[in-house]
Amino acid sequence: MDRRREVLDSIRKNRLVVIARNLTAEEALEAAKALYKGGIRLMEITFSEENERMETTAESIKLIRNSLPEDMIAGAGTVLTQEQLICARDAGAEFILSPGTDERIIRLTKAMGLVSVPGAFTASEIYQAYTWGADIVKLFPAGVEGVAYVKAIRGPLSHIPLMMVGGISEEHLGAFLKAGAMSFGVGGNILKREYMTNQDYGAITKLAERYIEKLKEAGE
Numbered sequence: 728m729d730r731r732r733e734v735l736d737s738i739r740k741n742r743l744v745v746i747a748r749n750l751t752a753e754e755a756l757e758a759a760k761a762l763y764k765g766g767i768r769l770m771e772i773t774f775s776e777e778n779e780r781m782e783t784t785a786e787s788i789k790l791i792r793n794s795l796p797e798d799m800i801a802g803a804g805t806v807l808t809q810e811q812l813i814c815a816r817d818a819g820a821e822f823i824l825s826p827g828t829d830e831r832i833i834r835l836t837k838a839m840g841l842v843s844v845p846g847a848f849t850a851s852e853i854y855q856a857y858t859w860g861a862d863i864v865k866l867f868p869a870g871v872e873g874v875a876y877v878k879a880i881r882g883p884l885s886h887i888p889l890m891m892v893g894g895i896s897e898e899h900l901g902a903f904l905k906a907g908a909m910s911f912g913v914g915g916n917i918l919k920r921e922y923m924t925n926q927d928y929g930a931i932t933k934l935a936e937r938y939i940e941k942l943k944e945a946g947e
Contacts, residue, residue: 734821734842735862737768737800738910742942744769744824744890745935746804746914747787749780750923755787756794758918761928763799765935771824771912773804774811781811785818792819802842804912806832816841824865824892824912828856837862844890850880853887863888863909870894874902881907897938901945913938 738744745767747755759770772787774780784803791801802822803815812835815823822842825832829845836843837860846867847853853864866877869891877889891903892912900911917938922930 729840730821731840731842731862734800737798738822738842738863738890739888741768742910743767743938744771744802744910744912745917746771746773746892746912747918748773748804748914749775750787750918752783752786752790754923756790757926757928758923758931759791759795759799759801761931762917762935763795765932766939767935768798769800769802769822771802771804771822772820774806774815781814784811785814788815788818788820802844806836808832809835812836812839826865826867828852828859828861830859833859833861836860846892850884853880853884853889857884857887863890865890865892865912866908868893869903869908870899874899874906877903877906877908897941900938900941904942904945 745762772784774784788801800821803820804824806812806823806825816839823836824844826846828847833843833845843861844863844865845856845861846865847856856864866889870893888909890910891908895911895913896916917934
């Protein structure tokens with residue numbers, strides 16, 4: 728089995744990607760340790776448009792890859808440019824998320840052997856992203872239209888794996904799974920700013936455990 732397939736299988740199995748945004752590399756590493764302890768196995772480190780943040784994202788990914796067991800898989804998010812994609816690949820990112828659908832980024836991600844998760848919202852955008860090679864399509868912002876919208880999208884596009892991102896809390900997990908969601912991306916609802924500010928990593932572990940338990944309940 729190739730590594731890209733292993734990463735895809737991990738996303739399907741674990742379902743939950745925790746999104747880390749605007750953290751230092753050290754904060755990202757401590758958050759990753761807390762998440763891992765709570766059962767999380769997938770973490771997305773986002774880029775911003777500032778060059779220094781690109782370096783921080785790369786450093787964060789490298790630290791997580793080098794410091795945690797190999798089943799803790801690090802990816803990069805908000806990947807908008809080829810430069811960011813190459814930076815993420817070189818740092819060890821194994822899946823790539825973007826807020827929108829860009830054919831160049833999707834095709835280059837796949838050429839690099841990485842998992843492609845572009846963002847889309849309408850049925851046309853979702854279909855186009857998948858046609859260009861997306862492994863999973865990130866429905867973003869999923870929380871805006873809710874479960875009814877996902878059910879409507881899944882009607883004609885039931886063959887396309889969807890990741891719900893944007894405004895997702897633990898209360899949403901069961902309903903979205905029943906509607907056909909494959910996985911979720913959750914940021915501030917787990918990596919709460921007050922916990923990060925106070926370095927209360929134990930609280931993050933407990934939240935991670937709660938989300939994992941909700942997913943298990945929903946899958947039964």
